[in-house]
Amino acid sequence: MAACAGEDEEEPTAPAAPADAPAAPADAPEAPPEAPEPPPAPPAAVAEGFSHDFDWGTFTLNADTAAKAAAGEELNIVVGVSGTAIPIFGAAVRTGMERACEAAQSRIDVDCQLVGPAQPSVVDHVAMLEARLAAGDVDCLALQSHPPEGLVDLVNDYIAAGVPVFTYNTDIEASNRFAFFALQEVAAASINGRVTAELVQAQGLDVNQVAMGSGLPNDQWARQRMEGFTKGFTEVFGDADFFNDVDSGLPTGENFTTQEVLDSVGPFMLANPDVNLFFHTDQGVEGVGQVIQNQGRVGQAWTSGFNVSDPILDLIDAGAILVTVDQGFDNQSELATTACVDLLADGQLPDSERPVLNPIVITKDGGEGRESTDDARARYAALDAGAPAEEPEEMDEMGFSHDFDWGTFTLNADTAAKAAAGEELNIVVGVSGTAIPIFGAAVRTGMERACEAAQSRIDVDCQLVGPAQPSVVDHVAMLEARLAAGDVDCLALQSHPPEGLVDLVNDYIAAGVPVFTYNTDIEASNRFAFFALQEVAAASINGRVTAELVQAQGLDVNQVAMGSGLPNDQWARQRMEGFTKGFTEVFGDADFFNDVDSGLPTGENFTTQEVLDSVGPFMLANPDVNLFFHTDQGVEGVGQVIQNQGRVGQAWTSGFNVSDPILDLIDAGAILVTVDQGFDNQSELATTACVDLLADGQLPDSERPVLNPIVITKDGGEGRESTDDARARYAALG
Known part of the structure; x- marks a missing residue:
């Protein structure tokens, strides 16, 4: 996945205009009819069709799209993303798309939709976008993909059908896409390396050895970032000792989760105590910061990386992270979506095939050319300002729905109807082995305790489902049978090995059945929350x-x-x-x-x-x-x-x-x-989460509630x- 990437090899030559710069008013009064000034014609009036000569040939806008634009009908912009549930990235892409789409409404009637699998799968992504192309309901495509080479033919098929395509975050340079919006990787990472070195120097930090890692260390964007960081750091410390280089970056987990980083970087740091500065190419910097905290090495080891989140900002303040670069994922998708709007509304193309985006460099105290953690928080708060406050979900005859990073969940209509009618609802508590010593009995106790407490709120029956001894094949078969029977209204699930039940969980979610996990997580799935110790x-x-x-x-x-x-x-x-x-x-x-x-x-x-x-x-x-x-x-x-x-x-x-x-x-x-561990507490909390949702439409406050x-x-x-x-x-x- 290059959910963290852009692949531009040219140095930036000019500062980018802010992504949120105000547009010219769209509702200015018209000139008096008695003395009209003919407006300047766009490159090609969209109402009369749009065409443009590129190096690869001539593009002509789909006739149906041109006709809809001329009639003022709604146009469809699809924003393709390699993983809607990729941490940080998926939510930011959605935010940028929605911001651009909202701003466009004063100019043109558009509907914007985020399309992609929850976790990266180029096969699923291509299938989704091919289906949309076949349906003929896409008027412009803004696309991020991984690996990019897997979508060259798809982009060219869109272009041949008269659908404009702009890319963001990761380019598909071998295709006929119109323009690409992302950082220049080497330059941005070089700034990161130089600022990191300047902080090490200014604070007198004792760095012994530097290591580098990435979710996908062999991908071009990751290699460019490691190249850039090395370049920037050695501009200040020419004799710096690097444990590895661009050809040997440590792989830290292709799904870009914090847990993968903890599982890879934690043992690495213990095995290599001389490494006390770790550059991570993406949001894995959060996991590295947690490793430093967990190993009690704050003040003795440090990390720098890319992307921003509340935990990353907190870790900068704590002294575990020195520098992070905010790529502005939201800016990237906003600019690509806006490029679609500009073309469909005015027949306008970007001035450059690779518009320049500048990195946002975040450190604890900020300074010239840097943003402080406080200012970063304020900026993100401002991004959300004006967004309608979320109303608490309620359970009634209309059912329950909720927007997650991976998409929208809607409760099964039969479950909603039973809840509204006060009929008995079925909660299944899945367990990998009902007869596992201590564990099986404790899980049953917790389930029964939660179910008994629920009776004053809702009529529920709770059942423990799993083989006597662990068998993922038997466990999946049991739960598939229950799903096929349609008699599960919520699932609380523990499994082993967890990766064997990802598809099953997503099948339950797709069928409108909520899923909470406990004891062992199924992080790659669309489960709602996870209850266990750290x-x-x-x-x-x-x-x-x-x-x-x-x-x-x-x-x-x-x-x-x-x-x-x-x-x-x-x-x-x-x-x-x-x-x-x-x-x-x-x-x-x-x-x-x-x-x-x-x-x-x-x-x-x-x-x-x-x-x-x-x-x-x-x-x-x-x-x-x-x-x-x-x-x-x-x-x-x-x-x-x-x-x-x-x-x-x-x-x-x-x-x-x-x-x-x-x-x-x-x-x-x-x-x-x-x-x-409180096995009974874990299953009790997961069962109670089912009760809270079915009774009141209430979700846990956190995806990972803390258990002591x-x-x-x-x-x-x-x-x-x-x-x-x-x-x-x-x-x-x-």
């Missing part, structure tokens, strides 16, 4: 508390090992990363037997017997290992291994989840710490719960 942060707390107990009790830890039921899964890797981080905050020279890339597999069904069969022999073979971190309820099995081998008081374990045996093993001294871990130790203390209090809490839950 894995690295929760495990970091576990590691730090474990180390504090080791220190306070004078325990003699020789070597630390780590394991998991599924050590290669993202959540398990994040917990091992977090535990390592927290433990080494107290014991910086701790000796780890293994790391996040080599966690011991202890059994994919998460049973105690599997842990006994794997960790038992491991501990006998490696007697120096006397602290074992387990990422899940396998901590119970590790505690039993310690007891069975007679090593209580000589070896210890910490982990996740809670059960009576786990609490007993804490009291016995075999387990030091366990983190209760419950840290359990034998005696409790500040920020911790004792085993006695944990038992009392579970007894109260029933």
Whole structure:
């Protein structure tokens, strides 16, 4: 995806006019009829058709479009985008399109529509745009695409049909498009590199080594940005030590999500502690900033990158990010949409095939040629000023709809009718394994608690659906059958592996069934919100508390090992990363037997017997290992291994989840710490989210509501719960 890109190789020669510069009034009084001044004719009057000679040949506007323009009928502008739900990018493109379309209404009657898949898929994008061309209902196309070469024929087909095409953000230079709106990549990134270096110099920051990464490091736009950053930074620091170069940028996730960056840059930074300045080519700078925060390196490591969001601005203020360049995605789509308007209204083409757009350079305090974070927030607030305030959604006989970044969701009409009539509604809580120890029973408890509480508000039936033991094939089959039967009004879903259910979630959404996820996210889908712990942060707390107990009790830890039921899964890797981080905050020279890339597999069904069969022999073979971190309820099995081998008081374990045996093993001294994720809380919150929507048309305040871990130790203390209090809490839950 080049949702973050433009590919212009010429240096900018003149400043661009502001995208929001006021247009000449369209409603000025006409000249008196007795002394008319004939208006200057446009290059070709649209009412009489429009044609223009380009280097590649002559373009002639579609006759139906010309006729509609002459009759004052509504014209259709389609704004194509490679991913409507790409973080930051999709929403900004929509904003720019809507701004241009609203401004155009005083000149011409146009309808503007954003067209593209939720996540990048050139096959889906081409199919959508081919269908619109075949339907003959597109009068002008403003297009961003990835990869651009995949849409050359499509653009030329539009041109041949008499539909003008302008590109923005990523160019399709090999096609017959009319003009392209984006930054000049090398120049913009060179400014970023130079300003970053100037801040390093001015603040006396001690940069050891610089690394670079990107969502798509091999794409032309990303390579140009890495080239530009290197050029700008070395203008100030000619001897700067770069870990990698334009040919070896670190891949950080092709879907451009923060989680992908955390999963890639986090381990990279731990493995390469000399790297303390990281340039990211796109909005992944947000994830790098979070990595710096999560690893406790604010003031010791820094990042710079591209794009802007509230979290990015917050991370600049916190000192984790030095510089970000706002490409003005909204400006790019606004200018391309306006180019369509100018042609359809007046037969006017841009003055240049590549109009110049200047980057907006954002730093904490601003300065000459820079914008401060406060000014950036004010500018974005001003962009939204005047937009109609969103009315709260309501559930009635008219149903429920909501605009997300990926498009508009409309509740299934049968569900809306049942809700309006007060009939029973069905909430399905999907779980990857109903018989997974601890987990399955806790999920059922949370669901039942939410469903019981809902009865005073709405008539709902809640059902737990999933195989006894994890099987994504069986799970998908069960949920597909329920969708086909049409008897699901809302879905709360946990799955493993999550990527196996993306299409299923989107099928539910397309059928008008809301979906909330819990415990494991399906971030690439159109789910509404996700309820779970933040894995690295929760495990970091576990590691730090474990180390504090080791220190306070004078325990003699020789070597630390780590394991998991599924050590290669993202959540398990994040917990091992977090535990390592927290433990080494107290014991910086701790000796780890293994790391996040080599966690011991202890059994994919998460049973105690599997842990006994794997960790038992491991501990006998490696007697120096006397602290074992387990990422899940396998901590119970590790505690039993310690007891069975007679090593209580000589070896210890910490982990996740809670059960009576786990609490007993804490009291016995075999387990030091366990983190209760609150599986019941997760499923309860996801089920309650379904209730809130079905009863009141209410959505969560955040896409990722914060859940705090419950840290359990034998005696409790500040920020911790004792085993006695944990038992009392579970007894109260029933």
